[in-house]
Amino acid sequence: MELLGSHFSLVSAYDDDLHHCVKEATQARQHGPRQFQLQGKAGSKEVQVLSTDYTSFAILEVTEQKGTNKVLKLYSRVLEPSQAALKSFYQKVEQSGLASTDVSLLLRDMTCVQLMGPEII
Numbered sequence: 001m002e003l004l005g006s007h008f009s010l011v012s013a014y015d016d017d018l019h020h021c022v023k024e025a026t027q028a029r030q031h032g033p034r035q036f037q038l039q040g041k042a043g044s045k046e047v048q049v050l051s052t053d054y055t056s057f058a059i060l061e062v063t064e065q066k067g068t069n070k071v072l073k074l075y076s077r078v079l080e081p082s083q084a085a086l087k088s089f090y091q092k093v094e095q096s097g098l099a100s101t102d103v104s105l106l107l108r109d110m111t112c113v114q115l116m117g118p119e120i121i
Helices: 082-095
Strands: 001-005 007-015 021-032 035-042 043-052 055-065 069-074
Touching: 043 082, 055 082, 069 082
Parallel strands: none
Antiparallel strands: 001 007, 007 021, 021 035, 035 043, 043 055, 055 069
């Protein structure tokens, strides 16, 4: 998350269909304490901050506008999340009624990480 003007934005980098690195900032509108709505190309998403230490990680619950798909995500400011962040994430997974076998740890992709700045490495 970044503060752009008076609004928060979720900033991400990804490899597009043409294999170009793209940095995207999606404006977040606050709907309540720890609750935001993101409006992107694929539609809107409701985001709730389930846990954060305000310095190194945040655990978000992301729900598509239609409410059909709900995902828990662990965002970290460093490539290797801390043990405390992982422990908190697995606790939130369990509290959500998901099994640890439902968790997918994605491989790090360094392709576009330079767009996010030196603080991410």
